[in-house]
Amino acid sequence: MSTAPTGGTGILVTAPGDGGPGDGTPVVEVLGVRHHGPGSARAVRAALERLRPDVVLVEGPADADPLAVLVGDRDLVPPVALLAHVTDEPGTAAFWPFAVFSPEWQALVWAREHGAHVRFCDLPSSSSLVQRTDAEEPAAEPAGGPTDEPTGELADEPTGELADPLGVRRDPLAALAAAGGYDDPERWWEDVVESRSDAPAPFAVLTEAMAELRAVTPALPAVQQLLEDRREAHMRQVLRETLKGGARRVAVVCGAWHAPALSGTLPSAASDARLLRGTPKRRTTLSWVPWTHSRLARASGYGAGITSPGWYHHLFTARDEPVARWLTRVAGVLRAEDLPVSSAHVIEAVRLAETLALLRGRPLPGLAEVTEATRAVLAEGEEALLALVTDRLVVGESMGTVPDGAPTVPLAADLRASAKRLRLAQEPAERALELDLRKDTDAARSRLLHRLRLLGVGWGVPTRSQVRGTGTFREAWRLVWAPELAVAVVEASLWGTTVAAAANAKAVADAADASLPALTGLVEHCLLADLAEALPAVVRAVDDRAALDLDVAHLVAALPALVRAARYRDVRGTSTEALSAVASSLLVRTCAGLPAAVTSLDDAGAAALRAALDDVHAAVALWQDPDADERWSGALAGVSARTDVHGLLSGRATRLLRDTGRLLPAEAAHRLQRALSIGTPAPAQAAWVEGFLGRDGLLLVHDTDLLALLDGWVCSLPEREFTDVLPLLRRTFGAYDRAERRSIGDAVTRRPPAGTTTGAADVDDALALPALRTAAFLLGGPA
Template sequence: MSTGTPGAAGASTGGAGAGPATAAVVEVLGVRHHGPGSARAVRAALERLQPDVVLVEGPADADPVAALVADPGLVPPVALLAHVTDAPGTAAFWPFAVFSPEWQAVVWAHERGARVRFCDLPSSTSLALRDTGTEDPEDTEAPGGSQQDLGQAAGTEQAGERGEPDAAAPAPSADLLGVRRDPLAALAAAGGYDDPERWWEDVVESRLDTPTPFAVLTEAMAELRAAAPALPAAQQLTEDRREAHMRQVLREVLKGGARRVAVVCGAWHAPALTGTLPSAASDARLLRGAPKRRTSVTWVPWTHSRLAHASGYGAGITSPGWYHHLFTARDEPVPRWLTRVAGVLRAEDLPVSSAHVIEAVRLADTLAVLRGRPLAGLAEVTEATRAVMTGGDDALLALVTDRLVVGEAMGSVPEGAPTVPLAADLRASAKRLRLAQESAERGLELDLRKDTDAARSRLLHRLRLLGVDWGVPTRSQVRSTGTFREAWRLVWAPELAVSVVEASLWGTTVAAAASAKAVSDAAGAPLPALTALVERCLLADLPEALPVVVDAVGERAALDLDVAHLMAALPALVRAARYSDVRGTSASALTAVASGLLVRTCAALPAAVTSLDDAGATALRAALDDVHAAVLLWEDPDASERWSAALAGVSARTDVHGLLTGRTTRLLRDTARLSPAGAARRLRRALSVGTPAPAQAAWVEGFLGRDGLLLVHDADLLALLDGWVCSLPEREFTEVLPLLRRTFGAYDRGERRSIGDAVTRRPTTTTAAAAVVDDALALPALRTAALLLGGPA
């Protein structure tokens, strides 16, 4: 919408009156955010208008970093990140893709030497409005137009992050929210389209009767705004302030001497910037009293998947990869797209030939003609892919959607972009260690005997301690009996940039920040968390924090009387003491603390195992297993002797839950503290007639644990257990069957098969031989089985 008359210009400048400003030309380009059609139309309009100032809907305090668009290192998708300086967790993103009209407007301005300014409310105000609860939580229609908060970036709803609506006002309807979030989609739906971009292509860009579509779109938006129900008061105030700020910036650049101004904004706001505008004084009154907070703004990498609706982004789209293709493939977009689809399927070893591509192109074009559309859209190429290339397989079609339709392209940011010192240190460390910050998930196998791999491990563990989960430990795929291997799963998500900013409160380097965070976490942490923190400090190689945390463990252990806490704390402490062998870090101070914990655990164990119910016994059995594994890892004869004596005391008692006596008996047998014959005698006693069947089953469950292969290799135990099961009366067998099923159900299929084979190989006992088959009773069943198998009845 162009304005060039004195009246229009006077309205745009707040009644500036006649003079040089009255000859200024202002054109408002209302766009659909993240739309390739909108992006192309904006560039065409800018080429025609040749403005000397381009205003873009975005946080006004981002102007200082707008110049980085000219840096070749800033590659979309990227996002403006704004965060409150003294509270980095309060932050917001304004994402841009290469097909975003706002991005193309900024790029065009830098290419032509035009001034570019963001004109929306500054982040200092919008983030302050979030804290006061007056920001519209649903007004997320634009990159640069409105922010995506951290809850949206993570794909979750976080109540209170963006403020709640006025409690006294009714919530806006879903239809209203949909119209306001994507007004062009509402127009497309009214025209019978399910794809706003296809509607734009068919109805707007294919028309030849108007040079640009923006005047028509502004009129349509005016009608939608007039018909839309009113927002709650707080949300309406926020929107009014946004549009008032846009008009004030427009007046400012006109007063500064701009002759031709282009305003690129969401189509919904276009009517508020054209026609007869409110006075500058009324806009100033709207903005007066708006809260503010000190913020910092920079660029961060973004991804296509974070532009999608599925990520929780309100202005999201369903097919960012497809839109990127539409914008970058200027000729033959459908054949080029289907060729890429064929490449994805071939990478999965599927037989997709060039003939498939040709046939799919023909089908997509035919579908477009039958539907009266000038070009095939995403729906047509998807149906052609399903019919021709995937044979109707929805799983393969989902693969194409993930790889291409959505995609996982990640942008980059130049090193000169403003950032906190911690982020700069992380970037330098990652570069030195050749760790790329990629959005695609990848595995990383580390050999801690190598200097580079050990340094990578330290960096990733330090980041995890800071809450920056770039890497997550996984199970190594390399078979090894040593402790020198680590496996990681690396994924760099855009919201981790905010986590880095939050972590910068602890220090300017990763090592210093992790040390400070560990010392802070040690204050007030319970004993199990403290010993786990010791382990993490050793993994991260934090020699400054380790003594403080170890001292805290000693103090807390001396005062903690809960045996569950003592047992939960010991394994992590023992594992930490072992790291001196692999990583070269000193862990000698941990040995004395671990010894003290073990002495207190053994002393408290007899009382701890008394009068437990099933749930308590189950929990304590897991703790026994963990402590036992830790003592074996420790390889200290005194510790092993002390722990075995404690287990023997529990195993010999008759007033303890069978799950625990069975488990302690098994642990003693495995460490040769009890002979197999002795273990068999205790099993036989536990399965004697005087013991209730549920108690017998609990003893068996504790004894066998998760290692069913013991029955395969110990024929005497298998015979004893088999005889016990066969001797159970029907009523008792019914009682213990669920317990036995739980025990044997924990084994994998191979173990269960091996146990079954071992049972069938056993010689027939007198108990089993006593069962005589009645041929008359069995005959009907045999005939039915023969019919089912297709044999003669």
């Protein structure tokens, strides 16, 4: 309750249920809650029904009031979150999440249903985002603020590694639980609040307990404490403005930690005004965005994650027989996995959960009891099945929705419309998507997903197709929509108002300072995303950069992506004439610089360049340009013929020439024999073998001459050199799959040992006669 302002002393707010003064004085009740608590949500609904306020104040950014009118829209379905970002710096953003079981959400819904005026009363995001950024210190976790991950913006329990030996500010409910003899604050809260399905939460008792905790808790560091003080001062100022505006009954729904600051004799308005004077501000933009239960289960939103949002949602929505209904849902999950779970199992699990609660002196079974009943009866002790239930039900992956007409940045609206048109649902559950680029709808989906990747919105991730016999006309994606992608969309909105325009602008901007390999990758991305406006500028940048880049490593890294990009002209219908000229120029410069690039390389440098040579060789084969093929083969021939080049490179060049028919098998064998000749150090010989064989061991199965040559070399190695070479050979042959290794082993066992022949003239009859007699005797013949 409250009395009207008296002089300069402020407002006297008394505990709920004390009874009004009976003289027409405005009535104010402060409902201190646990955020995301179904018991608190039910208690708030009951308190509002009893008080019937004409104004409801809810802890939240005060500048979000215009968005409160959307509460009650059938398309605004929790879990959702308020997203605030600095208008000219979208990366500075924060979320205020709401679930259906959040007390604040239920207060908003009640107000809309009963025609009560509703206001958010916390610091505006225009101030809180700036101050929270300033309040972050290297030695402390942020107390909720703009980071890359969603953070708790309405924390009733200040978070962070603070100078507080009791940890009260980190989790004040843990202190209350410890005082009540509980070692688990979640269980304490369930017993005191969550299991109270018929009675309101003890707001007065919680406020009194929090006042005691605040009295003994050390202050925060100065900057963080100033932020908390300003938040509470702003809440009081909004309360004063509401009463001054003529409100007769006011309900304030806030975190329990803040309830004492809004109860009792409040400080004067002048003192709060002085505290708020000088509060920094920046222009911010707010909107509703979808949220998920899994995000509520993380340390995000209201300062601390809740471990069981799916269970809390069930507690709030299942008014009767919550345990039986829950275990029935568990059985459904297990049956979906083809497990034999019957109704008898459910009945037995319910009995076990109720018995455990009785033995532990609990009013109703809680999550601990139903989990143990699930483990013992329904999962039969299998922890993997219990983990499945936890993932599907206890946490869950429910995702909210936002009306199409809700305020948002134009880019987000365009993305939403495009996704709807292409029938791409923004779902939190991972799903695979196979696209056939010959179909118009699938091609449009591919363009959208590639454009979003270019903008840093990772809704889709390319994967390997599961369809056999796929060509360049097929793509496979893994789609997962996470809430934080809403911030990525806001950040990307700086580049344009539509996905296509933003992607084109972003590509041109990226081309300005990208390296040559990154530029050719950007060309490929522009073709995949069909960015016709950006492609000419990016191709010009490639041409200009290639003319000045003297690093052959950059050239060989850049060429494959450029050649692959040209292949998409057949599937996507994109004009790529300019790419051929740029690719030809790159290849000429690569071939000219290759002799110098392969000289004096260490093992790591040679390995990196060998991989690049493989990529360029594959790109030239894909290119199908006779002039390019001739030029590249000549460059490889020069590397293969040299004896002063690292064995990995000369061996690989020899193999590539052999595979394309530019080098006869006999000549390739001769070069292998030369590389394995006496006088060459064993490690150098092994490097040449590794380069020559590469990752294809079947060559040894089909070419018996090469196998004999290699076998003879291994058998001729002295013990010390064999010990030095063995790790290198293991690395080479270890890269083959099991079937290849087995085939090579069979081929070795089928051929005679090195240095022997199978001619009859070489057999010593005197030595063979005893063996022949023994074999004849064993076979039943004469000895």
